[in-house]
Amino acid sequence: NVSADINDDIANAIRSGDIKTLSRFLGDNVELKLIDLEEIYSRAQAEVIIKDFFNKHKVESFFISHKSTPKNDSMYSIGTLQTSKGKFRTYFFIKKLNNKFVIQQFRIESDKE
Numbered sequence: 001n002v003s004a005d006i007n008d009d010i011a012n013a014i015r016s017g018d019i020k021t022l023s024r025f026l027g028d029n030v031e032l033k034l035i036d037l038e039e040i041y042s043r044a045q046a047e048v049i050i051k052d053f054f055n056k057h058k059v060e061s062f063f064i065s066h067k068s069t070p071k072n073d074s075m076y077s078i079g080t081l082q083t084s085k086g087k088f089r090t091y092f093f094i095k096k097l098n099n100k101f102v103i104q105q106f107r108i109e110s111d112k113e
Helices: 002-015 019-024 043-056
Strands: 026-034 037-042 059-067 074-083 086-097 100-110
Touching: 002 019, 002 059, 002 074, 002 086, 019 026, 019 043, 026 043, 037 043, 043 100, 074 100
Parallel strands: 026 100
Antiparallel strands: 026 037, 059 074, 074 086, 086 100
């Protein structure tokens, strides 16, 4: 199942703060929300923004708490990202485009628990 594998690959990239691997999964345009920033960015712009976030918030752990069942060639995952500067709720939405699964939406939001 391709979609389950990509989910694990994305989770592993987030877990290791590996923007190079993560950016391979980003779509040409990504709806990005990082804390108080929300916009649609090109892959290159999104990569720079996420890399900056990882540089400022050293990843300590990441786990997926919920993933949807793949449906209509799309799925989403929700996880908890623990960083040097606190805990964040993370969400990514994957969709199949041109026979390739890509991240269409990527969100890192403050975890208010």
